[in-house]
Amino acid sequence: MSARRTTVADSRRGTGWSAGLAEHWRGIGLSLVVVVATVWLGATGQLGLYIHPRYFGFTLVMAALGLVFVVASFFFSSSFLASAPAERTSPRRLALSVTGSGMLLLIAAVTVLAIPPATLTSATATQREVNSGGLDTTDAAEQAATLVGNGDYERLSVKEWVSLLAQSDDPALFADKSAKLTGFVLPDTDDPENVFYVARFVVTCCAVDAQPIGVPVYLPGWSNTYTTDAWVEVAGTFTPNPSGLAKAALAVEPATIESVEQPSDPYVY
């Protein structure tokens, strides 16, 4: 009898130990995954795929601190193991806790560490209305105005053209002005056959708040040559939009469209 009691107590001790173990390493493991991913993204210059550059310094400093704590947790791990078996855990709860923690850790490790970093695609852009916001218009418009004053239209970015177009769609103002725009191809929602946007995402904080902006390009049958999400450089001049369906009053009539590599900083700020 007494021998049996010992066995039960021992197994309880064992399960409590494992559940505590799973819980203890769950937080450390997830922190390790996030911290390593952050440092690696920072080191390879890809942090901008996820967050605004003004957070780079803070994020990397905190990641470095996190890394110190993660390694320190391993350093002190032995004393935790020795003091863990305080709580009583049922085998079912134990199985749940260990499997849950394990699964979460595995999924986190695969998605955060194994899948290559990527920029947002048109799937998100179509969920959000193009040119509906996200622009800090006064700054962009001022910059744009300076460049327009110089007659230096080709240096205007997608963002600057969008803020100019938001202020006026008077064709006379844009006549004879040639634009050179780099962005990804995003079909117009109202006239996808004939019009696509040269689009970028504006990020104010992190990719979650990314708002698509873009300059419309009129080219019937564009989808025979260019695919959605492909990066292109379009050169052309503004004309009243020949499409009867699209909302934009002006569109670029392309002189040349070249395929280009995705820039290392795909978002604009």
Add this chain to the structure above:
Amino acid sequence: MRGDRVGARRIPTGLILGVVLVALAFTVRAVSPAFAGWGLPDRTQDTITLALSVIIESAPFVFLGILLSTVVQVWLPHGFLLRFLPRQPLLRRAAISLLGMFFPVCECGNVPLARGFMVGGFTVPESITFLLAAPILNPITIITTHQAFGFGDGILITRIVAGFIIANVIGWLFSRHPNPDSLLTPSFAASCARPEPAGHDHDHDHGPQRGRTPSRIHTSVDLFARETAVIMPALFIGSLVAALTQVFVPRSVLLALGSNPVWSVLAMMALAFIVAVCSNVDAFFVLSFGSTFMPGGIAAFLTFGAMIDVKMLALMRTTFSTRTLVQITALVALMSAAAGLLLNYVG
């Protein structure tokens, strides 16, 4: 990992294991992009990108919150903060709701901080007041909201005033609860009742340490493990839910509601609940809705969303019982809606 039989042996084992694992993680991360053929569908890829952006943006704030909470629990003398607070309960909660001015972490960082405060002597209603007020009444949030909206339309003022009132009213309501400990999850209530983990009282015996009190550094590291064990899973799951809803719930549905004084408020609160942007920066996020939604809707988004959203509920669930969270959510929602409607109809 091997136990602490021999003090000299355990130091390299744990440390080496940690360094090896970190190196392994870096190697996996560095090598994996070379393997082609992930070829994920756009929506899946975007869900991952969005979730990851929330995680990478929030994790440093979570770490900062844990560090500040560690400072409060381990490095400051016991009850240090309590000394400076008024004793009268109403004034005390009013003062606590302004503590965010000194701890400008966003709401995900506030949960570990509030847990630390409770262990350090705050009552449950006091920590609820802190948790609800700090995301709004902190310098970063106020500056970003001002940058986005200025003083126009009363949005900034409504946010600050409503945040203060809601946090204090809810703190007052819960202070009338006969048994505040029952508002907590049993496991967190137990860890509050546990004797101080820090090296303040040097008499308790940590069995395996054979009477040696763990150093403050050791206690801090243990606290990091304990807090991340609770908060990181919540952050991952909350971010994933936020990303999934962003990719799969059509925004047009919400946007159609924006011009109605009542629906604009309710729709923006629903949006705030789903997108779960940090209060530090949610003003920039909602700026894009400024043209389609009435000011009351924007103010309700900024008030409700700072206090309650998918991610916050997941984080707060680590500390408060489900019943408590339902009550808090309902109260915050009602009062935020009232503030928004007031601004739409009167403002």
